[in-house]
Amino acid sequence: MSNESLANLLKEERRFAPPAELAASANVTADAYAQASEDRLAFWAEQARRLSWAVEPTETLDWSNPPFAKWFADGKLNVAYNCVDRHVEAGNGDRVAIHFEGEPGDSRAITYAQLKDEVSRAANALQELGVAKGDRVAVYLPMIPEAVVAMLACARIGAAHSVVFGGFSADAVASRIKDADAKVVITADGGYRRGKPSALKPAIDEALTKVDGVSSVLVVRRTGEEVAWTEGRDVWWHELVDGQSAEHTPEAHDAEQPLFILYTSGTTGKPKGILHTSGGYLTQASFTHNAVFDLKPETDVYWCTADIGWVTGHSYIVYGPLSNGATQVIYEGTPDTPHQGRMFEIVQKYGVTVLYTAPTLIRTWMKWGDSIPAQFDLTSLRVLGSVGEPINPEAWIWYREHIGANRTPIVDTWWQTETGAIMISPLPGVTETKPGSAQRALPGIAATVVDDEAREVPNGSGGYLVLTEPWPSMLRTIWGDDQRYVDTYWSRFEGRYFAGDGAKKDEDGDIWLLGRVDDVMLVSGHNISTTEVESALVGHPAVAESAVVGATDATTGQAIVAFVILRGTATDSAELIADLRNHVGRTLGPIAKPKQIKVVSELPKTRSGKIMRRLLRDIAEGREVGDTTTLADSSVMNLIQSQLPAAGTEG
Numbered sequence: 001m002s003n004e005s006l007a008n009l010l011k012e013e014r015r016f017a018p019p020a021e022l023a024a025s026a027n028v029t030a031d032a033y034a035q036a037s038e039d040r041l042a043f044w045a046e047q048a049r050r051l052s053w054a055v056e057p058t059e060t061l062d063w064s065n066p067p068f069a070k071w072f073a074d075g076k077l078n079v080a081y082n083c084v085d086r087h088v089e090a091g092n093g094d095r096v097a098i099h100f101e102g103e104p105g106d107s108r109a110i111t112y113a114q115l116k117d118e119v120s121r122a123a124n125a126l127q128e129l130g131v132a133k134g135d136r137v138a139v140y141l142p143m144i145p146e147a148v149v150a151m152l153a154c155a156r157i158g159a160a161h162s163v164v165f166g167g168f169s170a171d172a173v174a175s176r177i178k179d180a181d182a183k184v185v186i187t188a189d190g191g192y193r194r195g196k197p198s199a200l201k202p203a204i205d206e207a208l209t210k211v212d213g214v215s216s217v218l219v220v221r222r223t224g225e226e227v228a229w230t231e232g233r234d235v236w237w238h239e240l241v242d243g244q245s246a247e248h249t250p251e252a253h254d255a256e257q258p259l260f261i262l263y264t265s266g267t268t269g270k271p272k273g274i275l276h277t278s279g280g281y282l283t284q285a286s287f288t289h290n291a292v293f294d295l296k297p298e299t300d301v302y303w304c305t306a307d308i309g310w311v312t313g314h315s316y317i318v319y320g321p322l323s324n325g326a327t328q329v330i331y332e333g334t335p336d337t338p339h340q341g342r343m344f345e346i347v348q349k350y351g352v353t354v355l356y357t358a359p360t361l362i363r364t365w366m367k368w369g370d371s372i373p374a375q376f377d378l379t380s381l382r383v384l385g386s387v388g389e390p391i392n393p394e395a396w397i398w399y400r401e402h403i404g405a406n407r408t409p410i411v412d413t414w415w416q417t418e419t420g421a422i423m424i425s426p427l428p429g430v431t432e433t434k435p436g437s438a439q440r441a442l443p444g445i446a447a448t449v450v451d452d453e454a455r456e457v458p459n460g461s462g463g464y465l466v467l468t469e470p471w472p473s474m475l476r477t478i479w480g481d482d483q484r485y486v487d488t489y490w491s492r493f494e495g496r497y498f499a500g501d502g503a504k505k506d507e508d509g510d511i512w513l514l515g516r517v518d519d520v521m522l523v524s525g526h527n528i529s530t531t532e533v534e535s536a537l538v539g540h541p542a543v544a545e546s547a548v549v550g551a552t553d554a555t556t557g558q559a560i561v562a563f564v565i566l567r568g569t570a571t572d573s574a575e576l577i578a579d580l581r582n583h584v585g586r587t588l589g590p591i592a593k594p595k596q597i598k599v600v601s602e603l604p605k606t607r608s609g610k611i612m613r614r615l616l617r618d619i620a621e622g623r624e625v626g627d628t629t630t631l632a633d634s635s636v637m638n639l640i641q642s643q644l645p646a647a648g649t650e651g
């Protein structure tokens with residue numbers, strides 16, 4: 001961005017008060033903000049008491065060597081004990097921890113007592129394979145309960161897991177195994193996706209021809225498909241784990257014991273191995289899951305639709321919900337297999353009360369049409385969450401209306417792999433929500449928006465999102481590269497964490513995320529966020545989804561080019577395109593009118609559902625398309641190009 005602040009174009013006046021009943025019994029009330037601002041560290045010390053410590057910490061934060069933080073450093077705990085054993089000891093062993101729904105329709109209910117036995121067996125098995133405290137284990141699994149068990153088994157013995165997306169290629173897996181120097185890999189023959197078995201083990205076999213140091217591969221049998229086998233290295237899960245003792249003593253580890261490495265999704269560049277540790281991470285994962293979703297473990301049925309391979313799966317499928325003793329749904333497959341109502345059918349089947357998903361799925365549901373959710377009973381839902389990208393106000397409203405029956409609060413949660421847990425979000429029993437805004441830093445979290453010179457911007461202006469105080473679940477470093485950690489996050493603004501996202505404060509001081517700083521457009525001297533133009537387009541009744549990029553332009557610096565996916569009922573025409581341009585002009589002002597609008601049927605997305613705008617920028621500027629290896633579906637770029645008029649035929 002140039003010196004000028006990000007323009008503030010979008011006005012959104014709709015407001016939604018928390019439901020009275022929810023407000024009256026909310027886990028966290030407005031007092032928490034006051035309490036935390038009075039004494040932030042005392043607030044976090046109190047939240048740490050949500051956990052069971054083998055040795056209670058006396059020290060909260062050590063920030064003597066910034067930006068390298070230590071939280072609760074003299075405390076000791078076992079993360080797996082906190083997620084499993086203590087619930088059994090408290091008499092809740094019969095509570096269902098996981099309702100697993102496989103894509104083919106098979107299902108399993110796993111109680112906390114069963115989970116404790118399974119995690120203990122897996123911990124014994126890993127130790128038999130020679131995994132010791134401090135080692136790294138790579139996990140490459142579909143969305144099956146064994147993924148959760150594998151992660152907790154590592155945590156139990158003090159080995160750090162590195163979960164790699166099941167959709168990543170052999171090369172991507174190999175580079176991550178190598179970077180983390182993993183000793184053991186846990187995988188499966190495959191999983192089910194789009195109605196058929198999808199193999200996983202071949203990618204591991206190929207990856208291991210490229211890296212050394214992996215002594216064993218533990219293989220879960222999920223699909224029953226034939227797999228290649230390397231004797232002496234490969235071991236079946238059911239042969240090794242099932243025969244182990246269900247007794248395993250959870251050793252107390254230091255609060256700063258590494259818990260996991262997770263590589264960022266690589267939307268913007270070479271993946272970074274983000275390192276998270278134990279006590280502070282679990283404290284904030286647990287607190288935020290309780291506060292933001294108002295989770296009541298006795299009655300709620302919680303469902304986070306994320307994949308275990310990204311951070312939302314770590315913090316809000318494994319560590320947050322299980323540390324809180326929640327009952328949750330885990331679904332293996334894709335949202336349209338075997339039909340486009342599959343997710344709603346699952347909500348109905350299990351009586352899901354809290355649903356946490358991503359804007360990309362919400363906009364896909366919009367595209368498929370309102371009549372699909374209307375066929376299912378969704379009345380059990382009471383809180384809806386969103387994560388991963390800015391949610392456009394119109395998608396937010398659709399989510400509330402068609403999934404939440406105009407009743408449920410929506411929590412738009414901003415955070416990153418690096419932050420480990422939710423940082424900015426409404427609280428469902430406290431906040432009067434605004435469609436499209438993540439609103440305010442959670443109690444104990446300090447965030448603001450600054451300009452190029454690190455000056456806090458006034459209300460009504462935009463700039464860069466920064467975090468101004470360390471937080472318990474912050475990344476500790478980039479694995480093996482302290483200098484890159486300092487350079488990437490702590491060097492842009494002295495003493496502050498630079499998130500890489502643009503944001504604005506509205507007249508009330510509430511925060512609106514405006515997308516990545518790299519995506520901001522500079523049009524005739526104005527910084528315009530892609531998010532605001534996309535939101536304006538999605539605000540038109542014909543548009544389900546859109547992606548906006550700035551393409552180099554001789555007269556304006558950059559010109560706005562929009563790619564749109566139409567809703568089921570709309571058709572592409574010159575009139576519609578003119579209408580869309582005018583609609584954006586009316587909503588945001590003439591400066592934001594796209595120069596070109598292209599109708600497409602798909603957008604390039606990462607496996608976590610984020611739009612990869614840099615690839616669209618390549619198309620808009622007539623360049624050869626860059627690296628597509630992190631795309632969920634690499635054929636999408638060919639499809640988009642085939643749907644566009646040949647270069648030069650459009651002005």
Ligand code: ATP
Pocket residue numbers: 264265266267268269270271272310311386387388389390391412413414415416417418438499500501513514515516608610
């Ligand atoms: P990489 O850093 O490798 O490019 P990534 O940033 O896509 O990968 P994540 O850590 O999963 O990987 O995503 C965090 C980013 O997602 C945030 O920095 C922000 O851009 C976006 N994001 C997440 N939640 C929200 C939200 N509620 N509103 C707006 N943006 C969000």
Ligand code: MG
Pocket residue numbers: 264416500
């Ligand atoms: Mg990022």
